[in-house]
Amino acid sequence: MDRTEFFGSQVGGESVINYSYTDMPWRLMLWDVRYFFTFAWALPFVIWPVRPCDGDHFDELSSTWQNLWCMSIHAILLVLQLIFILSLPLAFLLPVWMVAIGIGAFFTLNWFLCLGLNGKTITFESDPKYAPAKDEHAHEQWIFLNGVAVGEAWLKSNINRLAITFKRPIIGVHNRTDGIIFDIVECLIQRNFGYATSDVRMAYKIIKEKLYNPKYTKVIFILHSQGGIEGGLVLDWLLQELPQDLLSKLEVYTFGNASNHFNNPHRHVESQSSEQKYPLTDTHIPTVIAEIPLTDSPVETQSSRRRLSNGSKSSFEVNGGRVPTLTSLSKESTVSRATAYTVPASDRAIAHVEHYAHTTDFVALWGILHFVTNERASPEMPRYIGRVFRRSSPRGGHQFCQHYLNGMFPLARDAKGEFIGCAERNEFMDSIVEVAKKGTEKEDIREAVENAWSMLESSGEEVNGVKDEVAIHGSFYEKKSELNDGTVRVKDLSRLWQYRNGRSPPDLPREVRNELRRMTVE
16 A cells, blocks of 8 residues: 655754764674664565566666666676675685685676676766756756666666756766675675765765855755765765855755765754754744855746845744844845845755655665664664655665656656656655654654645645645644645655756745745835
8 A cells, every 4th residue: 555654854952872873883783784684574675576667768677788787797796796705604714825816806706797887987967868958957956876786877877867857967976886795785884884985975076066166056966775875974074064054055865765874953053942842743833044045946036137125124924923034135136146034944954855765675674764763772763864755655666766766756758658757746746644653762853744844835836725824633734725635745745846847946935935026026
């Protein structure tokens, strides 16, 4: 049965939790090995279901010559690596010189086979035929970091699939594969020892350059699988070094995230206290002030020539309360170049973080779903920041294109059967959202659901005709206005969905945008 649960982001706090990425690496490794076998029942779902391949040549398991070549090499690597690991105990019975030669020969062969998968470069760009560069998106940069067992061919399919879905050029940073087993070992080392491979360093370099470049007002970072571990390391470095106003341009979206933590601290202690004061079941919406640059989104402003007057009000009403404006903009300022504005209920260093996960995906179970739910060994769980959409579906699996994008952002075809972009309707986005139960840890406080709704209110579209506030009844979101069956659906809460087919969700809540429009007219 198809079912989607929504987890509001966990709220930070003062406590230090034992089973956290800050713990001793050897202890983390032991826990990870234990839970690897705990969730081993889901290993077949890394590639299951094999059909359907709705994305044709984009799908990792579709019957193209490139895919068959990749799967054949991976099968050979899997067998060789299993034999190598199982034969390691024999090393104690053989002379040292013989063991050294054998190990050297094996790794040379493994490296040679991986050359047939990885290619020679570490960065790629999507094919312009899927998403040519457009002036309206010139202020955005989209970057993708792939997961386990992805070679050059699959990475190109991943970024081209993203390009046709969101109608933007995509930069792909290649997390090269060494074979499935060795990639899993690398995951253990990366998330427990903080080991940064060359692709982690490259992703950090690219994102840092884009954030510092004044041309860009949005940097979208999409992660899959092991890419979630590596992307988490990148974010840790960025949070340590970059100014807050640059970090506010960053948005992060993950699929089947394998990481054991995801950091995104509040910018002010007052906002953290507000979220702790108004937990999941409270209907009050606290408002906090955040200074975040506006974007040049054409959806956000109808004309970059509209100007704000110096005589603007010092406050206006948002969500039933008076919210002060941070600055009065000069006559030379434009809406699209404003330096500060107020937003309700959002005060994180990174503008937006969303996670998507299948309940049968082994990597998600071993990663994000294990750490975000606090269902096992709850006193020892770390915090995991970001809103989570947890989907139970027969289409669940781990492959990026075939399972996640096909199930959550499926493609539409024209009369000739050619892909033309993201379909406007699908089962996942139309599914009713359930508010997931809190974890068992007593300090597992999550952001108020109304906070998620306030971000929904920043969408450029009228959300299912909803105009009134959100009420909570039982374990479901329900709205106090006329809407089909009166329930909130995934598409109403997913910010990434607002980017489909070249759209751009404005970064201002609707009340703020209306006030700015009124001010420009006056």
